[in-house]
């Protein structure tokens with residue numbers, strides 16, 4: 036043992052104070068970029084060996100590391116196993132298999148890389164996903180002798196789900212097939228076809244031998260003289276993807292927390308996308324309250340920032356003291372995210388216990404965490420052939436990929452994955468463990484911003500009766516049939532006829548009439564632009580509540596503005612409800628001739644102001660679900676068409692009907 | 703955005719996620735460069751205030767100069783600092799004079815940590831470990847659960863992706879939160895330089911020797927070096943092939959010594 040160090044004098048200052056170079060935003064750091072590359076492929080195809088080789092050939096190993104691997108190989112009774120440079124656990128070395136993913140850095144030709152070793156054994160797919168999710172690019176390795184195997188394909192499929200589309204394929208162990216070009220070309224064709232089905236075009240397909248060190252850093256002119264393409268390292272250096280900064284995307288500010296450690300009230304969060312500036316009016320979802328950014332707080336900086344971009348973790352103070360909490364998402368008013376209880380996604384499941392229909396799981400997206408149920412499995416993708424499995428499924432099993440619909444207990448704020456990746460992907464957690472994840476494949480963006488919620492600290496309560504149970508009980512689903520058209524176009528006539536036809540079939544239905552509403556719920560509203568908008572909003576909310584309770588709601592309001600009708604549609608879909616916009620189309624001349632209540636006459640005389648079609652606009656639906664020409668066809672014909680459409684929306688599928696009992700069970 | 707900036711933001715994200723998800727967290731703090739970088743990042747994450755206690759596990763083999771640094775930092779950063787010594791093991795006579803370094807490390811560090819966990823019932827501990835330090839650390843998660851026995855179940859780690867971490871633990875268990883996992887030794891020094899983070903003078907050469915990594919004095923060797931500036935350290939690191947922890951005896955005691963130590967609660 037060395038002698039004990041001497042005590043230090045009382046007045047000694049043991050601190051070194053470096054001169055500050057620049058702080059945040061400074062270009063500092065020798066390495067301006069670092070590309071993360073994951074190596075994937077079937078078990079034993081040589082992934083760890085390849086990485087060990089890369090590290091050794093490029094001289095990236097610290098002193099003694101190769102010797103330690105040699106020693107470990109000897110103890111396991113084999114010649115130098117390059118894989119042991121990565122497979123550091125005793126269990127891994129004893130079985131010569133990778134259990135968990137490793138991340139290791141290396142530099143080559145002045146460029147910096149991080150290589151991620153992923154395990155190939157199917158038992159450790161969760162670790163492969165963990166490794167691959169952190170990567171920007173992938174090397175997919177195939178054993179030349181064994182060819183494409185189960186995990187070769189599944190890893191390819193998972194890469195596409197994880198958003199890793201930059202792929203280089205390496206055909207390894209060429210030494211075992213006599214360095215045969217024909218065999219290489221055959222495998223190249225097979226893998227290109229498979230990846231093509233996933234919309235992945237590999238940058239390069241390269242023949243290598245990890246063990247012999249062929250075409251990794253050095254060319255092997257003796258054995259692979261026929262190969263004129265790049266070495267693996269050349270391909271890696273060349274393919275370094277240009278990273279999009281994300282600054283151009285719409286603002287998505289995930290709130291992590293609100294701190295009140297001193298007199299300041301600081302909203303802390305991450306800019307998943309877009310930029311934020313002092314003075315910006317930020318709308319926080321799901322409450323949609325707006326406040327301007329007062330300051331961007333920085334600690335230890337000489338200068339306050341006024342603008343920060345995507346990827347940054349920031350802390351801001353707000354001008355208006357609105358209620359904000361963890362899980363809220365800030366956006367600018369012009370590009371809001373979707374707020375919905377319905378999620379359509381492509382998911383992967385990792386847990387041994389399958390994910391069953393209706394079973395509760397927690398959906399975690401950014402800093403949001405919402406109780407969710409799987410309500411439909413639309414298709415399960417077979418990794419072998421990339422085809423949808425054609426069977427009704429009650430569960431998504433371990434390692435399966437499926438397109439599903441999820442329903443959340445309260446509104447989730449999200450984007451489609453192809454719009455904003457960071458807010459379009461999520462993890463699914465069961466109990467305390469993450470069991471799977473997914474990307475959102477559909478999002479219905481609304482044209483206008485819904486009203487801000489005034490109250491604070493609101494929670495969302497959901498009863499135990501699910502909408503599926505309700506539908507089973509009544510024998511049909513709830514829905515909103517939204518009739519729109521000029522005054523006198525025939526909305527009420529059709530609504531009344533439809534209601535009674537539905538009722539006779541045992542389908543609970545109810546008319547929501549514009550004039551009726553104005554007697555009660557909307558008694559305080561007039562006919563100004565704002566009041567008419569509010570009238571539609573209230574009608575939409577009431578329709579939603581009634582449809583959620585299981586009824587088919589027939590709304591009969593002129594609802595002249597496209598934007599407002601679209602808002603009701605989006606908000607109905609967010610609640611998981613079917614919505615049909617039905618355009619009752621009759622030319623204004625015809626309506627004016629009918630004039631059942633003499634209103635057109637009064638409008639023409641100027642006794643009524645702001646009458647739709649006369650001195651107030653009517654915007655025709657652009658893509659209505661159905662058009663009824665009441666001037667050309669009989670009421671009976673129109674209603675029959677409408678009835679067929681509505682039945683298509685609300686009737687239960689055969690499978691569900693068997694279990695359906697109750698009043699309407701016989702339809 | 704520079705890579706260093708990316709690392710800073712990621713660490714801040716992790717620190718905040720931990721603070722929001724756990725009820726009772728603490729940050730073990732060894733006073734080295736990584737520990738001081740962590741303090742700096744925590745200050746940034748929480749707008750100037752570190753809202754949880756720090757823990758120094760005093761092995762009683764600390765360099766006196768480091769203890770003096772500890773007191774300086776306690777005042778300078780207004781730290782809520784807890785000091786823990788495994789008195790019981792010291793009474794039994796456990797020490798480098800009589801025991802091998804793996805045993806001493808386990809008793810005076812891991813067991814002391816276990817005692818602190820039992821006493822304060824923390825559900826999360828922020829550590830400053832990095833993947834490039836050791837090949838078992840290279841397999842770590844950002845949020846890495848530990849059993850009630852303080853053990854690392856490295857054979858079955860939970861999946862972790864897209865910034866979603868393991869944030870729920872059973873009774874008596876805790877999670878190691880590791881914000882510096884993606885940093886390299888060089889990144890840490892570059893960041894210290896960029897930010898001007900105060901660090902112990904022992905990292906700089908005195909009489910032709912300096913320390914690259916600081917541990918217990920009986921098992922920590924200084925290296926031959928005349929480097930006395932941060933620029934010098936960065937330049938030296940870019941050319942060296944020796945690993946950072948080469949100077950720490952407990953890592954090299956036997957094959958996979960670190961794996962065994964770490965499985966039993968060592969950081």
Ligand SMILES: Nc1nc2c(ncn2[C@@H]2O[C@H](COP(=O)(O)OP(=O)(O)OP(=O)(O)O)[C@@H](O)[C@H]2O)c(=O)[nH]1
Nearest residue numbers: 078079080081082083084132133155208244245246
């Ligand atoms: N002949 C030959 N053998 C190779 C080559 N590359 C790897 N191997 C051997 O293939 C075996 C498996 O290699 P690993 O690198 O452990 O395979 P892996 O893909 O990392 O396996 P997992 O991580 O467990 O999925 C080892 O015995 C290697 O020595 C090669 O190019 N030629």
Ligand SMILES: [Mg+2]
Nearest residue numbers: 082083132133
């Ligand atoms: Mg491997």
